[in-house]
Amino acid sequence: EAGVAQSPRYKIIEKRQSVAFWCNPISGHATLYWYQQILGQGPKLLIQFQNNGVVDDSQLPKDRFSAERLKGVDSTLKIQPAKLEDSAVYLCASSTDTYEQYFGPGTRLTVT
Amino acid sequence: AQSVTQLGSHVSVSEGALVLLRCNYSSSVPPYLFWYVQYPNQGLQLLLKYTTGATLVKGINGFEAEFKKSETSFHLTKPSAHMSDAAEYFCAVSVTNQFYFGTGTSLTVIP
Numbered sequence: 001e002a003g004v005a006q007s008p009r010y011k012i013i014e015k016r017q018s019v020a021f022w023c024n025p026i027s028g029h030a031t032l033y034w035y036q037q038i039l040g041q042g043p044k045l046l047i048q049f050q051n052n053g054v055v056d057d058s059q060l061p062k063d064r065f066s067a068e069r070l071k072g073v074d075s076t077l078k079i080q081p082a083k084l085e086d087s088a089v090y091l092c093a094s095s096t097d098t099y100e101q102y103f104g105p106g107t108r109l110t111v112t
Numbered sequence: 113a114q115s116v117t118q119l120g121s122h123v124s125v126s127e128g129a130l131v132l133l134r135c136n137y138s139s140s141v142p143p144y145l146f147w148y149v150q151y152p153n154q155g156l157q158l159l160l161k162y163t164t165g166a167t168l169v170k171g172i173n174g175f176e177a178e179f180k181k182s183e184t185s186f187h188l189t190k191p192s193a194h195m196s197d198a199a200e201y202f203c204a205v206s207v208t209n210q211f212y213f214g215t216g217t218s219l220t221v222i223p
Contacts, residue, residue: 033211041215042204042213042214042215056210091155093155100146100161101156101211102158103148103155103156105153105155
């Protein structure tokens with residue numbers, strides 16, 4: 001079974017530029033999560049989808065971050081414009097229920 | 113509100129020694145509990161989970177954890193540390209379909 005795929009693995013941008021991350025969850029997993037993991041901290045949930053509907057986006061900075069999950073499968077997370085404090089690893093995870101999440105390798109974003 | 117506290121951001125043990133990583137949580141309802149491991153430049157991998165039933169849970173790579181409701185704890189242990197156990201470990205709580213992670217404990221294994 002293929003795992004959660006994410007791309008790109010690394011991205012370096014200048015502040016005020018925009019960036020997009022892509023996630024392909026495990027086939028059949030209805031729930032998809034985006035997390036932000038700042039160096040030295042635990043993952044922080046940004047947004048959670050159930051199929052193509054949003055379950056929780058309370059910690060998503062909506063003035064600059066947006067996410068979508070078309071057709072309930074792949075998902076894209078966008079940042080526009082980026083700030084220095086957005087430098088982090090962005091993790092995508094998927095699950096069939098709330099008991100276990102499967103994580104992708106993450107995208108390491110550096111904003112200069 | 114739910115929270116997860118991992119005592120000790122850095123733990124060092126000698127190879128072959130006992131590994132003990134501490135996790136305490138606060139939750140207004142019975143939670144589901146998890147331990148994840150993260151190796152450098154990789155995503156998180158599930159070590160073990162507690163949902164219901166037996167409070168002593170066994171996971172992969174020889175790790176186990178015990179859910180103690182009275183102490184609101186879910187400490188992770190391994191009898192004998194191996195060099196390959198060196199990684200970042202995260203405790204997590206799931207309550208009403210939401211996940212909360214601790215800040216992590218970096219485990220160093222000394223040869």
